[in-house]
Amino acid sequence: MIETITESIDDFLSRHVTDRLATDVERIVRAAAAAEITPRFRQLAAHEIEQKSAPHDLVTVADKRAEEYLTRELPALLPGSVVVGEEAVAADPTTYEALRGSAPVWIVDPVDGTRQFVHGDPGFCTLVALALDGVVLASWTYAPALGEMAVAVRGRGARLDGELLVAGSPAPGEDLRIATSHPDYTTDDQKRALLGLRADGFAPRPCGSAGLEYLAVARGALDATAFSWELAWDHAAGLLLVEEAGGAHLTGAGVPFAVTGGNVLPFTAARDAATARRVAGALSAGA
Known part of the structure; x- marks a missing residue:
């Protein structure tokens, strides 16, 4: 099939x-x-x-x-x-x-x-x-x-x-710049997961327009996102943009995000696969 x-x-x-x-x-x-x-x-x-x-x-x-x-x-x-x-x-x-x-x-x-x-x-x-x-x-x-x-x-x-567009990879040794869900959009469990990014090596900030944050990842101006909602219109365009620029995305289940739903949240999109795994790991640790 x-x-x-x-x-x-x-x-x-x-x-x-x-x-x-x-x-x-x-x-x-x-x-x-x-x-x-x-x-x-x-x-x-x-x-x-x-x-x-x-x-x-x-x-x-x-x-x-x-x-x-x-x-x-x-x-x-x-x-x-x-x-x-x-x-x-x-x-x-x-x-x-x-x-x-x-x-x-x-x-x-x-x-x-x-x-x-x-x-x-x-x-x-x-x-x-x-x-x-x-x-x-x-x-x-x-x-x-x-x-x-x-x-x-x-x-x-x-x-x-x-x-x-070529996303490239983050600079070695520098904190990862990550746009995260605003607290107003998160459940208590998701807040705990996002706390995993409040650690050495990460520099999280609240996100603006999701579409423009994905564009920032795709052009290498942002290292990753960490979002806690899955409405397709916010993510579909940007996730493909990141993928085609050489990036990757992972949910809390360790698999790529599905626009049809049912994703384990929060999830991340990042400049490269290694960064996606690192951010997803931190989110899992926070949860």
């Missing part, structure tokens, strides 16, 4: 995930941001910002309209594909189940880093990933306020504004 799925994915990659598709998705992502996000940056009215399930969980009119734009345009590029978007799932949680279906899935986070966006901080991005059978095949990370676009295709590398 695994061989059959692998062959099917390889065939899908070669036939459908073409340079033309990558370019078309990039165009649509840029257009969605230009139409619905950038004009509202530092221009939001109070009534255009809402609180979702918790005080730190915000949504804006830009999130909603950008997702509507992407949901309208992306499936037309790949007939039979479906969209799993953060705001659509907030309205109807059953739509998340499409990640476990047989159709190709566009995984969309219209504004990753909504808190930053609301506060006028340029550290936010739009995330789009294409997955099949739980395998992420391509991803787009666009930071409109920073003017950066990162694209990754499985087996073909990752690029930032056209330049190849």
Whole structure:
């Protein structure tokens, strides 16, 4: 069964995930941001910002309209594909189940880093990933306020504004720079696991936009992440970006993160496999 799925994915990659598709998705992502996000940056009215399930969980009119734009345009590029978007799932949680279906899935986070966006901080991005059978095949990370676009295709590398990304390895002897989940997003057990990073050799800090933290790992500006939640739209695009830049990711079970869920948390993504093992080990020790 695994061989059959692998062959099917390889065939899908070669036939459908073409340079033309990558370019078309990039165009649509840029257009969605230009139409619905950038004009509202530092221009939001109070009534255009809402609180979702918790005080730190915000949504804006830009999130909603950008997702509507992407949901309208992306499936037309790949007939039979479906969209799993953060705001659509907030309205109807059953739509998340499409990640476990047989159709190709566009995984969309219209504004990753909504808190930053609301506060006028340029550290936010739009995330789009294409997955099949739980395998992420391509991803787009666009930071409109920073003017950066990162694209990754499985087996073909990752690029930032056209330049190849190489994560490299951390400098020997230096503390590992790690972006970690904010305490507001963690359970008591996860807090204990993250305490494993409060040790010699680690330099943890709270994370910002997950998508931009993954980009920082992929470009070698950050050594690792340690996250305690598994919503696919926050991680799918960035994890492929890190993989294709030469990095690795591991859950608390010692296996790679699965976008379909059921992961042992927290998990890490790192510049190389050795660093991923080191961070995962520290998280296990903390737990």
